Structure formats: C-alpha cells, structure tokens
Amino acid sequence: MWVLLLLWPLVLGLSLESDIQNPISYDESGSAGGGDGLSPPDGTLGSCTRPQAAPRSFPGQLCSNHSDILELPDSSRALLLGWVPTRLVPSLYGLALVIGLPANSLALWVLATRVPRMPSTVLLMNLAVADLLLALVLPPRIAYHLQGQRWPLGEVACRLATATLYGHMYGSVLLLAAVSLDRYLGVVHPLRARTLRGQCLASGLCAMAWLVAAALALPLALQQQTYRLSHSDHVLCHDVLPVGTQASYWRPVFICLAVLGCFLPLLAMLLSYGATLCTLAAGGRRYSHALRLTTLVLASAVAFFTPSNILLLLHYSNPSADAWGDLYAAYVPSLALSTLNSCVDPFVYYYVSAEFRDKVREGLLCWKPGPSAASREGGSPGLGTRSSSLV
Template identity: 70%
Template sequence: MQWLLLWPLVLGFSFAEDTQVSSDYDDGDSIGGGREGSLGSSVRFNDTKSPVQLHPRSFPGKSCTNNSDTLELPASSQALLLGWASTRFVPVLYGLVVTVGLPANGLALWVLATRVPRLPSTVLLMNLAAADLLLALVLPPRLAYHLRGQRWPFGEAACRVATAALYGHMYGSALLLAAVSLDRYLALVHPLRARTLRGHRLTTGLCATAWLTAAALALPLTLQRQTFRLAGSDRVLCHDVLPLSTQASYWRPAFTCLAILGCFLPLLTMVLCYGATLRALAASGRRYGHALTLTALVLASAVAFFTPSNALLLLHYSNPSPEVWGDLYGVYVPSLALSTLNSCVDPFLYYYASDEFGDKVQAVLCRQPSGSSTSKASGEARSRGTAICSSTLL
C-alpha cells in the first residue's frame, strides 16, 4: 500500500451522451422499455418484501438472473451514469488535478525536504504535500475509465486498489489539513504553551494518526467486489454500480464513517482552530493582514471542496428513498471529482504564497547549489526557511 511509503515523512526524514431521463423506479415499475437511447432491454424491479428500495451512494443495481456478474440499472440512472457529467466534466477535473497538482506538490515536497529546516511544522507540510501528490498519482486509471465512457479495463483488483487509494489519500489530506490547523492554532493563540507542545513528538503523533485513520477508513473499499458488467452493454463498471444486497449492509456504514470521520470531523477541527486563529489575527491589527486573508482562504477552500460530496453521502443515508432524493449519485460523481481539486489549491495556499518559499523554488529551478553562498547568506536562508514554516499562514 502506498501509505507505507510515507512513514519516513511521518518521522520527519528526509460521464455516449444518453440523455434520456425517466422517472425514478418504484417496486414493479417498468424501466428502459426499449425506448431509443436505452442501453438495455426492459427491466422490471420486483421486491415484494420491502415497499421502498434503498438508494444509497452508488447506483443500486439488480443482479441478472443466473448472472451475478451483471447488474441491471434503471434508464434514469443509466442516463446520469453515462451522460456528459461523468464522461466529459469529471475527466476535465481529474486531468486538472494531475497536470497541476502533480508538479506543484512534487516541487513543494522536494523544496520542503531539501531546502527548509526540519522543524515540526515542516514535517506536517511535507506530509500534506505527500498526500496531495499521491492523490494526483492514483487518478490516471480513473481518468482513463471516465474517458472510455465508464469502461474499466484494468480488472477487479485494480478497481479495489484505485478506489481505496482515491478515498484514502483524499481523506488523509483532509486529516492532515486539520493537523496543520491545530499546529497554527497553538503557535498563535497559545504561543507560550506551543514552545513545549509543538515538538517532533506531537507532529509525529498527528501525522501517524492521520495516515492510519485514512488507511483504516479506506480498508473496507478493498474487501468487497466492485466491478460489474452493465446489463445490455459491453461496459464493465468500477464502483459506480453495486448490488442492492450489499448497499445497506456493507457500503452504508463504510461511507458513513468516511464522511463523518474523514471529512466533517477534520472540518470541525479546522473551523474551531482557524476561527480562533482568525480572531487572534484580527485583534493584532494590520500587521497580520496578509496572514488573515490566507487563513480565511485556507478554511473557505477546505469547506468548499470537501463539503458537497460528503453532504451528498449523508443525504443518501438520512433517508435513502428514491422519492426523496432521486439519483443523487449522478451529482455525487462530479462533486467527488471537485473534492480532489483541493490538492491543487493546497500548495498555492500553504507554500507558494510565501515569498521565502518562492525564492527557494526559484533557486531549485535555477539549480543554484545550496552550499555556494557565504555563511551569512546561509544563515539568512536558514532564518527565512524557518519563517516559511511559521509565517505561511500566520
């Protein structure tokens, strides 16, 4: 698992545009009916045991008779799954994360690891950059999947790993953002106490907790089958359509835990910590005006990127009846892709917003040797490096 590669950092070492839309299906309703644009034959969902079908996060599929590898899907859900949002809009978002987030976080991680003093705050930022970098690295298979019109060519094992890696690294990033907010809170609101608390022991504990929690939350995604053939087509879907039999019993608790522990708890931590930080910065007057703006942007970006997709998760499970929320998964897919954009924004808010960090990036790009300066310049660089970690947000 890729998370194992991050222990040195923890320790401080180096949507076919089928736009036909039909009403949501109830028990006994006929869907697909052979109308033009439908991908499958007429499919009828009959379940006399429950008057209301569960409609959780992934599209609920009904297994075909004598074929557990194929799932049937209502025409309305097919239209959403194979429409422009999944096959056009989502690939654009994932492509942006790869093309921007990959180099931005890679360069930031290199500079933090080689040109900045290894302070506790540096280790936190290195872990955050690593999480965002790994998120960009695991997106190409999903990007290819959406560009191919929801056709997964890599097999079951790869689907499980890709799904777990996507969610694991994304929520790991959210947890590390919360850790950084706690560190900044201590540094500004409790500066005297921070002298003893903001050490390598606290930093190591925060980073280890973030990675282990993200791994534990993503682990259930590797334990259940997630590739199924869509009835009436040649498409093999990855995670987008899951059997009704496992939706409520397995995926409902798994994704509820993901949303609460991996998103809303870290966001609550950030709101509390950055709220107190903003209050302290505002009380200091104009001296910290730039830091005040950056801190507000950091908090606003995290809330804007992570809240929509996770709110949709909880909406599905608060009342999973289709009559209440409809095909929310068709909205969830692009909102999930939107959440990954946070990894592109992080480096520009946490690293490149600092003039000192920009100078060090320029030195790396210009290949200036770190040992060619005089001792005075070296001392200034070290002092400025310390300022990067302490003043990026403050």
C-alpha cells in the same frame, strides 16, 4: 454549498431528458430500439428484475443466474452514461492531475531539501505527499470515465483504485486538520507551544492521520465492486452496486467516511482557525496578510470537501428507493471537484510565500536571493513560521 446549487439543476435537467428515452435500448451510442431482446456480452440470456421506481442513486438489481450483471432503471442508466461522468468528470480529474502533480512534487522537493526540518515543515511535507499520491491514483479513473464507464483492469485493481482514491483524499483532510492545530498552538498559545509544538507532536499527528485514513479506506478494498451493466459491454467500477449491499455494507462504511474523515476534521479546522483568526484580528493591521491567508485556507477546505460529503450523507440517510432520486449523479462530479483541493493546497500553503518562491528559484536556477527578498513579507521571521505556516 455553491457547488450543490450548481450541480442539482444539472442533474434535474438530465433526469428530465432521460424520461423520454427508451430505457431498455439505451446504450453508449444513444441509439433506440425496442423490447428486451438484448443479451449480455457473453451471449447468454439472463433475466433481470427491473426496479419499479428510480432509486436514490445507482443501486442495481442482480440478474438471475448472473452474480456480476446488474440492471439499472432508465434514468440512472442515462445519467451513468451521459456526458457528465464521461466528459466533465475526467476533465476535472485531469485538471487535478496536470496541476497537482508538478506543484506538489516541486513543493515536496523544496520542503525536503531547502527548508529547515521544523514541526510545521514535517506536517506540510506529509500534506504534500498525500496530495501528490492523490494525483498519482487519478489516471486509472480518468481512463475509466473517458472509455464510457468501462473498467479494463479487473476487480482487484478496481478495489485498490477506489480505496486509494478515498484514502488519500480523506488523509489530506486529516492532515489539514493537523496543520490547523499546529498553527493554533503557535498563534494562540505561543508560550505553551515552545514545549508542545515539537517534532514528536508533528510526527504523532501525521502518523495518526495516515492510520485513520487507511482504516477508513480498508473496507473499500474488501468488497466486490466491478459489475457488468446488463444489455451492454460496460464493466463498471464502484458506480453501480447491488441494492442489498448498499444498505447492509456500504451505508455504514460511507457514513463513517463522511463523519470521521471529513466533518470532524473540518470541525477541528473551524475551531482551530476560528481562534487563530480572532487572535490575528486582535493583533492589528500587521497581521492582515496572515489573516487573509488563514481565511482563504479555511474557506477552500470547506468549499471543496463539504458538498460531496453532504451528498454522501443524504445518499445513505434514507434507505427507501425513491427518497432522493438519482442523487449519485450529483455526487460523482462533486467528488471530482473535491480532488481539486490538491491543486489549491500548494498555492495557499507554499507558493503564496515570497520566501518559499525564492527557495524554488534558488533550487532550480541556482539563484541567490538579495538582502531585500526576506523582507518582502513584512519581516517574516523565517520559512517555518511565517512563510510556510502563513502566520
């Protein structure tokens, strides 16, 4: 919720600034001109039906005789081409790429080569893969935003880039829920976990998470998403869509994404980690370290994923044109913030453990840990139980 409080005044401030601009002549250089004498980049003249009121996000009106040219209201155009999506958003994506790519690559290598193949290890390896793939799909989005909202790779690449971005992000959330269930069994039901908590359960949870994420992302690859912005040379990827398809196609798609890909997994995490926290708290001070880390894991997941998905639900909850104003302008940076969770995961799941750090040094520097290294976390029973699982 703290992200919502930070983003909403920013959007309101930008909206107030955009009210004083000439809507027709606003272009990427911010110059002002008069009239509707501008033409599309191909030199043909097309008439556009301009929306009378600012829509709730960035649904555009199709220009007559042009199936790929969209017209935006004044405030939406100013927000779409402003400094938030063209400077702040690529900076956040770049931070996720610079930190998440090496951190998750190294963690995956250690988990695959230096750690016994336990059920928790299988889950954490899949989580590292999801976060790593999320970082790898960010460069096209970064280039798109840095070029002033100009997509250079074509329609097919736009569909694939959008589908993979959302698929890997929601796949991470689903795998986080699977990890929380595994830890719930290990802490709250340790005797039952001896029979339930095995390779079959871990592999099944991972397969289910990947299949659900792929099913949720598939509709994003089946609909046109590149459109030209009228009176400019901007080729937009997913940021502006026809107002008709907003309600008929994208509304159910994104409601399913938010509910099935975020809120239900977060609810499962809340229930699993809630019971885990109660059990750890009842164990006394010897579990204080695991208690703090479990709280951090839960808080980080809620903080990074909740704001963008709340905005997404608000965005599609009311079909009227003036229901939420330019809410999409707040959703775009909140979506970029949610990708930063891929940077946090390696440090709250892997590198927080002294034993895991010893494995990294052992693998990179051929360094052998001393007899006291394994006891620095209070006598942890092994990497698969305390160090990599936090509990």
